[in-house]
Amino acid sequence: MRARIASGLVPFLGLVLLWMLLWGEFSLINLIIGMVLALLVSAVFYLPAVRLSGRLNPWRALLFLVRLVWDIVVASLQIAWVAIGPRRHPLTNAIFAVTLRTRSDLVMTFTAEAVSLVPGSIVLDLDREEGILYLHAFNVLSLDDLPGLRREVLATERRLILAAGSLDDLQRLRDAESDGGTSGSSSASAASAAPAGGEGSAS
C-alpha cells in the first residue's frame, strides 16, 4: 500500500519540482501552478504506474551518481581520442549480450540508460522477460575484452540495485554472487557470471 501511494506521488512531485526548476525560483505561486499543471499532465497523458521499490539508500545513490559522472568523462575522452587521434589499427566493434539479475523494469531502464553513457556501449535491444541487454560495444580490439565489458555492465546494475533496488532484487543479487554466477541461460551469460561480484576491479 505504501509503495502504491509512493508510486503515484513520486512522479507527481517530480513534475512539480521540474516546473520550479525550469522557472528557477521556489516561490508559493510556482508551487501552486506547478501542482495544478502536474495534476493536469498526469491526468491527460496517462501512463501506467512505475513500480518503485520503496527503498532508497542515499549514500549508495550518491556513489552511483559520482561514478556515473566519472564514467561519462572517461567515455567522452576515449571516444574523442579515437575520433581525433591517429588510427593504428582498423576499428572493430562487437555486439554482446548481458543477462541482468534484476526483475524490475525501473532498474533495467536505468541500467540501460547508464550503460549507454559509460565507456564503450549503446543498447541495441533488450529482452524484458529474460532481462538480457544487447549492447553494441565500440572499439573492441579482441574477444578477450568482452568479459571485462560484461563485468562493468553488471557492476553498474549492482550499484543501482544497492542504491534503489527492491529487497527482492537485492536478494537475487546476493544469490547470484554467492553461487558465483546466475543460472546461465546461454554461454554468453555463463561466461559473464563468474566474476560478477568484482566491482572493485571494474575501474
Add this chain to the structure above:
Amino acid sequence: MLDLGFGPDGFDARDVVTAVLVLVAALMCFAAGVGLLRFPDVLSRLHAATKPQILGLIAIVADVAVTNLSLGTITLALAIVFFQSLTAPASAHLVGRAAYRTDHFDRSILLTDEFASRSPETPSR
C-alpha cells in the same frame, strides 16, 4: 606593457574556470563532429554522437552556472543535464535498433554478434 585582460585587480579565478570549461566543451563537440565523419558505420557513429556531446554540454552548462552564480541558473543547469542524459541514450538506442533491423551497418567490422545468434523468433533476412 602587455595587457592580458586580467582587469584592475589582477587575476580572476572564474575566468580560468570559464576558459577551461569552454575549451573542453568546444573540443568535445569538435571530436563528436569529427567522429561522425570518420567512423565507419551508423552504430560506431552513434557512439560519437552521444558521449562526447554529453560531456561538452555538461561543461558549457556548468560554465554558465559558474559565471552567473544563482539558484535559478544552477537548478536550470541541473534540469538540462538530467534530461539530456536521459534522452540521448534513448534516441541512440532507437537509431541503433532501426539501423540494426534494416541492416544499415557494417557487419564486417563486428568481432561478434550475439544478438544475431539469440534464440527465438529472429526475423531472418
